[in-house]
Amino acid sequence: MGRRAIIFHGTGGNPDICWYPWLAGRLAARGYAVEVPHHPGINVEPIATFLPKVLEAHRFTEDTVLVGHSGGAALLLALLEHLDVTVDQxxxxxGYHTPPNTEQEPVLQQDYDWAAIRSHVRDIYFINSREDPYGCDDRQGRAMLERLGGTQIVRDDGHFGDYNQPYERFELLDRLIH
Incomplete structure (x- = not known):
């Protein structure tokens, strides 16, 4: 089967921005089959109708690593809750699990089955900034960590890539993925 990685962009994003192409290249060079799908519906379409499309569009195995940024990270919570397999990482x-600001967040579910999420991933990391301009900050990461376990890494790196924050490489992610 082989190792697989799926990198989900954030709200209003696409596969060609930020560190997504760089990380995809690094993982491909290490033998991963990498997908960086374009899902313009992330955080636009309600999660109840959007999630089945994402589940249908990808194959998830025990050798899959999921990476999500911002709205794509919030998507991972719903995705992990509804998988029928335990992914590797x-x-x-x-990431965030409650509205981080006053914007509408259709990617969020009303509530989460934290035990189901935990049972569908072997190793989970939360990377947040203390100074995230959208409120996707270390408090959001801490709240998920308290419900799911895993590891939280806190930086002072804004949103880890944004329209006004070039973030072409993300060495930490390359090191975290085994």
Whole structure:
């Protein structure tokens, strides 16, 4: 089967921005089959109708690593809750599970089955900034860590890539993925 990685971009994003192409290249060079799908519906379409499309569009195995950024990280919570397999790793970069600001967040579920999420991932990381401009900060990461266990890494790196924050490489992610 081989190792697989799926990198989910954030709200309004696409596969060609931030560190997504760089990380995809690094993982491919290490033998991963890498997908960086374009899902314009992330955080636009309600999760109840969007999630089945994502589940249908990808194959998840015990050798899959999931990486999500911002809205893509929030998507990983719903995804992990509804998988029928335990994936190897999930890394939520600037992730959140409650509305981080006053914007609408259709990617969020009303509530989560934390035990189901935990049972569908072997190793989970939360990477957050203390100074995230959208509120996807270390408090959000801590709240998920308290419910799911895993590891939280706190930086002072804004949103880890944004329209006004070039973030072409993300060495930490390359090191975390085994």
């Amino acid at each position: 999930a890394i939520l970069v600037a």
